[in-house]
Amino acid sequence: MLQQWWLQHKLKKLIKNCQLESVRLHYQYLLAQLNKPILKTNLLALDIEMTGLEPKKDQIVSIGIIPIIDSQIRPKFAQYKLIKIQGSVGQSATIHGILDKDLTNALTIEEALLWLFEQCQDKVLVAHHAPLDLQFLQQALLTTQQRPHALFAIDTLNIDKQRQQRKQQVLKTGSLRLNACRERYNLPIYNAHNALTDALACAELLLAQLSKIGKLEEITVGQLLNKY
Amino acid sequence: MxxxxxxxxxxxxxxxxxxxxxxxxxxxxxxxxxxxxxxxxxxxxxxxxxxxxxxxxxxxxxxxxxxxxxxxxxxxxxxxxxxxxxxxxxxxxxxxxxxxxxxxxxxxxxxxxxxxxxxxxxxxxxxxxAFAKRLRNQGSIKNNHISTARITSIMSRELAATTYDASIFQATQLMSKKRVSSLVIMKQEKLCGILTDRDLRDRVLAKGFNGDIAVEKVMTKNPATIEPDALVFEAMLKMSELNIHHLPVMCEGKPIAMLTSTDLIRSQSSQPILLIGQIERQNNLEELIQVSQKIPDLLYNLIASDAKAIEIGRILTSVTDSLTRSLIALKQKQLGPAPMKFCWLAFGSQGRQDQMAGSDQDNALILEKETNEQEKRYFKQLSEYVCSALNECGFPFCPGNIMAQNPQWQLSLQQWQQQFSKWVSTPNPKALLNAAIFFDMRPIYGEKSLFDSLQTSVLTITKNNDIFIAAMTKNALQSTPPLGFFRSFVIERDGTEVKGIDLKHKGNALINDIVRIYSLSAGITEVNTSKRLESLIAKQKIDKEVAMSLLDAWEFIAHKRLTNQGLQFNNTQPVSNYILPDNLSSLIRHQLKDAFKVIHEAQGTIRLKFLGQF
Missing domain, CATH: 2.60.120.10 (Jelly Rolls)
Structure with missing residues (x-):
């Protein structure tokens, strides 16, 4: 309850001060959904591939998104964008498989952010290990808008972490990785590190996690949402 | 996107x-x-x-x-x-x-x-x-093997015929005009004989008759005939066995063509015929055993050529029939002619003409009358020889001892009639178990009229015999096809999961059972499951769609059984009817499941029809 009240307060303040139209609409949607059951909310699973793990130094190379509407994943509205970077993808290509030449016709980071917030005007973001992805987005917003922006998301890693802590299980290294979590829910294992595949994997994981929570009708967006 | x-x-x-x-x-x-x-x-x-x-x-x-x-x-x-x-x-x-x-x-x-x-x-x-529709169009079941071609595909369309009262002169003029070596002879719209070049030589010229003599006097009376849908292979076999060169092709009691050995030359050199030819030429047991070792190769070549299961069954059974006949003839050469008329019967899969790998022997003797000690000894020697020889040739002894060498199954026609009548009137579990084997009977060697009399009397007592048919039905319903597949398991109808499935006993045998019940109830003389179904359709004793679906299901399951056996053979594993779901593609699983469904529904139909239960 306290968390919900605090989020509400934060969002109201942010809406007042937000310069970017699409981000403000996103905040407004979040505010309106805070007390709504999670089942009735439009969600957008997100995954980002980067050139490295440091938001201040590394850059975004691709973004994959896939919406969950009425508790069902909609591949029809899945989208994937490549993003131009300064310099070379370097060694990171071995992880995400994207080469410099693939980025010739890619979007600029400004265009990508515009597109992404357009997509989540009426959706709540979901990511696995959300802090990392959102920090990269925040860094990009800071660079392009010269202003810091708070962002909110449901973190599937966090849900599983809490679940396991509640069961008083000791967390083993790697046990919260996307595929490790998926295995616990009898979900198929996918090849990781394509932004769209990982977004799909994250969306499926969330559905699985939600179906395990008792009294699902009573769970609100506010209870699961984190601020970054 | x-x-x-x-x-x-x-x-x-x-x-x-x-x-x-x-x-x-x-x-x-x-x-x-x-x-x-x-x-x-x-x-x-x-x-x-x-x-x-x-x-x-x-x-x-x-x-x-x-x-x-x-x-x-x-x-x-x-x-x-x-x-x-x-x-x-x-x-x-x-x-x-x-x-x-x-x-x-x-x-x-x-x-x-x-x-x-x-x-x-x-x-x-x-x-x-609509399962039937699906399997009938199955691309995988081809029909391109030479032995499985049908007579209709090779017989000439024109029929040269004359009447019984024509003169030999008129007949030979017709033959030379039509450039044929034989004529079909008709009497009151019915086939009464054939006249061949050989008849003209042996029965006219050699005997000094002139051209005025009536055809009727010299023709071959009551010739052997063949059905248009018989396999080319079966025609070859018949000609070879009877040492003849002409077979009138009969359709609904009327001759439609004359099949000659020349027609068959094209399809010569096919493997089964060679094998049977070899069997017929052997003069001792050792050689026969050696020739029989080629039977598995024949089977796996047929499987590899993707012949229809139904035809593989017929071909293999023909080989067994021929082997049995050769063995009987071989022993009779030593023992001398039988002291009375007798008929060697085949039951079970040989009877139904659907033998596959590893079939055991089920046979018996019908004797003209009860035997005295001396006669008994003759048949004991004959049957023991043939049964052991079959065993050595790769057709193992029947575990249930349903064999001609068992004195229990060397019965006179009258005793057989009594035996069947006992089974039919008191259908206890043992009798019903026997029924499944004994009711699929076919004469292999000897006096066919003995068999005909037995079959006629059996069908007379089973036809419309509600009590017996109900007992048979109840018995047949004790085994059910599986529900389908789940992961590496086969699911039974009660939900239990088992490792694999016996496609013979949980598939083909169940269809044979269903069709046998219909046939006995309708008094049908055929014993081959597909021929029984055709006959049942013709007599409108079964819904045509149901019959076609059963036929397709039978073929599909048997085909899978054979391909599985082919695989086992190639991998030098023991050959069985057992199949593991892991080796099946999702399409095959789906189709097998549908085939099981056809059986399940047909079981429901006979439950309703013959037991009056839902």
């Missing part, structure tokens, strides 16, 4: 029958229109909205389709489907779907499903429950 294919979904769907048969572009389109949901056991049931029908494709987890009454319809795991029956029939689905294991499910809308069915025949065929 730019480069935004969902690779995991696409990869999964591409491999999944029947989607795997669609164009790449169509599969992509499907993947896009899917929606994905997760079902967990906590929800207990999948909420199926009957107003918004869709195809459920299981990506992970396990589900069970159950009727309102709780009867298990299907258990499905990864790569299987539910929810489509309503979309096919247009009826409201009242089945429940229970969640056994948490899992991911793709939903395909009814609109897309219908569109795919309309645009792809193979897709429609996969889901369409």
């Amino acid at each position: 730019d480069n935004s294919e969902l690779q995991p979904i696409l990869d999964f769907m591409r491999e999944l029958a029947p989607f795997d048969s669609l164009h790449e572009q169509t599969i992509k389109q499907c993947c896009q229109t899917l929606t994905i949901a997760y079902y967990s056991q906590q929800q207990k049931f999948v909420h199926v909205d009957s107003n918004e029908a869709q195809l459920y494709i299981v990506r992970s987890g396990a589900f069970e389709v159950v009727t309102k009454e709780g009867e298990l319809i299907d258990r499905v795991g990864e790569g299987q489907y539910f929810g489509f029956s309503g979309m096919l029939s247009g009826e409201q689905v009242i089945n429940q779907v229970r969640i056994l294991e948490d899992g991911l499910v793709y939903h395909l809308s009814a609109k897309m499903f219908d569109q795919l069915r309309a645009n792809s025949y193979s897709f429609d065929r996969f889901f369409n429950q």
Whole structure:
């Protein structure tokens, strides 16, 4: 309850001060959904591939998104964008498989952010290990808008972490990785590190996690949402 | 969408029958229109909205389709489907779907499903429950083996015929005009004989007759004939056995063509004929045993050439028949002629002409009358020799001792009639077990009239015998086909999971049982399951659709059984009727399941028809 009240307060303040139209609409949607059951909310699973793990130094190379509407994943509205970077993808290509030449016709980071917030005007973001992805987005917003922006998301890693802590299980290294979590829910294992595949994997994981929570009708967006 | 294919979904769907048969572009389109949901056991049931029908494709987890009454319809795991029956029939689905294991499910809308069915025949065929339609068009069951060609494909269309009272002069003029070596001779619209070049030489010229003599006096009376749908192979066999060169082809009691040995030359050198020729030429047991060692090779060549199972069964049985005859003749050469008329009978698979690998022998003797000590000794020596020799040739002794060498099954015609009558009047479990074997009988050697008399009297007592037929039905219903497959298991109708399935006893034998019941009830003389069905259809004793479906199911299961045996043979594993689900593709699993369903439904029909139960 306290968390919900605090989020509400934060969002109201942010809406007042937000310069970017699409981000403000996103905040407004979040505010309106805070007390709504999670089942009735439009969600957008997100995954980002980067050139490295440091938001201040590394850059975004691709973004994959896939919406969950009425508790069902909609591949029809899945989208994937490549993003131009300064310099070379370097060694990171071995992880995400994207080469410099693939980025010739890619979007600029400004265009990508515009597109992404357009997509989540009426959706709540979901990511696995959300802090990392959102920090990269925040860094990009800071660079392009010269202003810091708070962002909110449901973190599937966090849900599983809490679940396991509640069961008083000791967390083993790697046990919260996307595929490790998926295995616990009898979900198929996918090849990781394509932004769209990982977004799909994250969306499926969330559905699985939600179906395990008792009294699902009573769970609100506010209870699961984190601020970054 | 730019480069935004969902690779995991696409990869999964591409491999999944029947989607795997669609164009790449169509599969992509499907993947896009899917929606994905997760079902967990906590929800207990999948909420199926009957107003918004869709195809459920299981990506992970396990589900069970159950009727309102709780009867298990299907258990499905990864790569299987539910929810489509309503979309096919247009009826409201009242089945429940229970969640056994948490899992991911793709939903395909009814609109897309219908569109795919309309645009792809193979897709429609996969889901369409009209099983018969599906299997009849199976591309995998080809019919290209030389031995499995039918007479109709090689016989000449023109029939040269004259009447019994024509003179030899007129007849020979006709033969030379038509350039044929034989004529069909008719009397009152019926075939009464044939006249061949050989008859003219042996019975006219050699005897000093002139051309005025009537055809009737010199023709070959009551010639052997053949049906148009007989195999070329069977015609060859008949000519070779009877040492003749002409066979009138009879259709509904009327001659339609004359099949000559010249017609058959084209298809000579085929392997089975060579083998049978070899069998007939051997003069001692050692050589026969050696020749029989080629029988498995013949079988696996037939399997490899993808001949129809039904025809493989007929060919293999012909070889066994020929071997049996050769053995009897061989022993009789030593023992001298039999002290009375007798007939060597085959039962079971040899009787039905559906022998496959590893069939054991089921045989018996009908004797003209009861035997004295001396006569008994003759038949003992003959039968013991033939049965042991068959055993050595690869047809093992019958574990149930249903063999001609067993004195219990060396009976006079009258004793046989009494025996059958006892089984029919007091159908206890043992009698019914026997019935399944003994009622599929066929004469192999000797006096056919003994067999005919026995069969006539048997059918007289079974025909319309409600009590006996009901007992047979009850017995046949004790074994049921499996429900289907689930992961590495076969699911029985009660939901238990077993490792593999005996396709003979849980498949073909159940169909044989059903068809036998219909046939005995209708007094049909055929014993081969497919011929019985044809006869039942002709006499309108069975619904044609049901009969065709049973025939297709029989062929499909037998074909799988044979391919499995071919695989086992190639891998030098022991050959059996047992099949493990792991070795089956999803399409084959689906089709086998449909074949089982046909049997299940036919069992329901005989329960209703012959037992009056639902």
